[in-house]
Amino acid sequence: MTVPIAIIGAGIAGLSAARALHKAGHTVHLFDKSRGSGGRMSSKRSEAGSLDLGAQYFTARDRRFVDEVQQWQALGWVAEWEPRLYNHKDGQLTPSPDEQTRWVGSPRMSAITRGMLGHLTINFACRITDLIRGEKHWHLLDADECSHGPFSHVIVATPAPQATALLAGAPKLASTAAGVKMDPTWAVALAFETPLETKMDGCFVQDSPLDWLARNSSKPGREHKPDTWVLHASSAWSKQNLDLPKEAVIEQLHGAFAELMHFPTPAPIFSLAHRWLYARPSTAHEWGALADADLGLYACGDWCLSGRVEGAWLSGQEAARRLIEHLQ
Numbered sequence: 001m002t003v004p005i006a007i008i009g010a011g012i013a014g015l016s017a018a019r020a021l022h023k024a025g026h027t028v029h030l031f032d033k034s035r036g037s038g039g040r041m042s043s044k045r046s047e048a049g050s051l052d053l054g055a056q057y058f059t060a061r062d063r064r065f066v067d068e069v070q071q072w073q074a075l076g077w078v079a080e081w082e083p084r085l086y087n088h089k090d091g092q093l094t095p096s097p098d099e100q101t102r103w104v105g106s107p108r109m110s111a112i113t114r115g116m117l118g119h120l121t122i123n124f125a126c127r128i129t130d131l132i133r134g135e136k137h138w139h140l141l142d143a144d145e146c147s148h149g150p151f152s153h154v155i156v157a158t159p160a161p162q163a164t165a166l167l168a169g170a171p172k173l174a175s176t177a178a179g180v181k182m183d184p185t186w187a188v189a190l191a192f193e194t195p196l197e198t199k200m201d202g203c204f205v206q207d208s209p210l211d212w213l214a215r216n217s218s219k220p221g222r223e224h225k226p227d228t229w230v231l232h233a234s235s236a237w238s239k240q241n242l243d244l245p246k247e248a249v250i251e252q253l254h255g256a257f258a259e260l261m262h263f264p265t266p267a268p269i270f271s272l273a274h275r276w277l278y279a280r281p282s283t284a285h286e287w288g289a290l291a292d293a294d295l296g297l298y299a300c301g302d303w304c305l306s307g308r309v310e311g312a313w314l315s316g317q318e319a320a321r322r323l324i325e326h327l328q
Contacts, residue, residue, distance in 0.1 A: 004029045004121075005323070006140055006151035008128050008166065011039025012309055013301045014157030015116040016316025017323075022120060024324050029151070030120060031140065033127035036110065037117050040276060041309065043108035048191035048270040049223035050108040051230060054279075056202070056214050057081055057102040058309035064317070065310045069103055077115040079106040079220035083201035088208065088260055096204060107221030123148070133169055133295065153296035155319050159278035160303045170292040173299055177290070180303045183235035184242055185279035188253045189216070191270035195227040198261065209237040209256045226269060231257055235279075246273040280307045289319035293326040 005021055007014045010032035018028045036042060040054035060066045072078045081104045085096040105111040128148075130141040137150035156163045160180035167174040201218040205211055211234040217224050231253050233241075241249065250271045258265045281303040290299040300319035305311030 003152040009157035010037040012312040013316040017320040020320035030122040038113040043110040052109040156299040181282040182278040184238040186233040190268040191226040
């Protein structure tokens, strides 16, 4: 009987590692504390339609990731988003054209991780709290004190602060993860009955509580009615207002949005706020992935590289590569 490999976290990094291992003939078993896959690539279903509250789009620069995204496109999981982009600085709105290809999941961001998951084995709504190393194998303990295992190797694919606790059995890896600072982001979605009279589909914002805003309904595959917008607060504002009640967050960010629009915005017919506690690493790293091959313990995530979707995917590939190499 083959002993499977456990992967904790079903975001892009965990699923990237899972697919690479599965392709190489290994059995994998995923665990995720959420009710669905995707992590910060997930979408929120709401009465205003599907909303991308986390990653807004992604780009592909590394050749390996470019090839992967082309496969996703062929499978219908992603589509190119060609937004009319603006910059907002010193109270001025200016067009921000560039040549970058921006990709989004289609018909929603979570289509990518749902596609990647395919028929792989996963336990959703299962928060792993401890990794226990036996003589030869690992066992995983969840928040309900249920034990899962045995597993030959474990890949931790969660944000660095959560990974730190799980990597306690490998102090070197744990201390590396503990040194990674991750910034929070408050996200707010607003829906308007009639489309706002602006050409803008996306905007990079400076000198404001906001950092970014996007017309969610301008993305391919999204519902066009109502007119939905997603606002991301800056890291600095999010840190200062980390424990602000959601109603107050909506009120303040809606206020900043209305101010930026330079025309009276109607009251939204729908609003919601979501706090991403670990939205992105504060700085980029070049580890690729972390590994203690003797213990059979690995870690990956966007925090091991660039903080981008591409970084998460490449980190998962690297963790799988190192694990496979060790087994040969």
